[in-house]
Amino acid sequence: MSAARGADEAGERGYPRSRFGHTDLPEEQASALRRAVRLEIATLAFMVTAVVVVFLTMGSSQAMQTAWAEDLLALVPPLAFLIAVRRARKRPTSDHPYGFHRATGVGHLTAAVALLAVGVSLVVDSGLGLLRAEHPPIGTTELLGHAVWSGWLMIAAMVYTGIGPFVLGRLKLPLAEQLHDKVLYADADMQKADWMTALGTIVGVIGIGLGLWWADAAAALLIAGSIVHDGWRNLRAASSGLMDRRARTFDDEHPHPLTLAVDEVLARQDWVVDSRSRVRDQGHVFHVEAFVRPRPGRHVDIDDLETAVDRLRELDWKINDVVLMPVRELPETIPDPSRDQD
Structure with a gap:
């Protein structure tokens, strides 16, 4: 008797069919997953434009350079989510009898390691800049035939890169809870707080304009510290999950009910x-x-x-x-x- 025929006959007799390793989500969650995928694709598209805009306006400002690095890092969680979702849909195999659901955990760990590694590097770089008392100059730019202080372009770039992630992050949070997806939650939580990065960078740029040379390096250090914090928190959560910690809520705050x-x-x-x-x-x-x-x-x-x-x-x-x-x-x-x- 084939496995499929045996399962059908078991169902006709009233016995429950085996669901080991199933990869199909209920319709409500499947719909939420489709929305999450669309949002992550939109995030990738937006962040690519943000990376270009910041690169073209960052000049020698250390805060802008750190914000640019953070925008580059913001591409990692959406990519990890999209790859993990595709991988998790695979059926179990003889080599992977538990299925591929833990691809989301691997994606979470990958994003966390990237955040932490780059964050530590940026903290060191920003700290050295502060110790060396570097004075980054912000000159003028020719725009439509007029000389414009480059700081205004930097501020405009930060406003652009701050609003998009804030909106996208808030849209992703309820989906992360609905799907119990920790990669999506980590991405949403970091993006929701990106306005602080933008604000810190704007303060640093204005500080340079006012002659406060240390404001730029201090803002860069603050942004880098935020990246390290996000990376360390997500690294702890991801590694604990892969080490079979008991199931917890999507935000890792409490044991799951x-x-x-x-x-x-x-x-x-x-x-x-x-x-x-x-x-x-x-x-x-x-x-x-x-x-x-x-x-x-x-x-x-x-x-x-x-x-x-x-x-x-x-x-x-x-x-x-x-x-x-x-x-x-x-x-x-x-x-x-x-x-x-x-």
């Missing part, structure tokens, strides 16, 4: 005395390994197990693969999550 709900659902089964579960974040979806202790003398059959698995999958679309194992004693290595929700 589903880590408790799994054991609560299992406890409501009439044949279960107690349970302990491990919930791993695979990317958009979770993988659940649950160990249950049956009631003494209660015979547990396949129907009981499959019904319990169905109840877990009804909790949330994110619960993907479920492994349910009856045991005589619960594993001591799995702490009770209800006692530790920090």
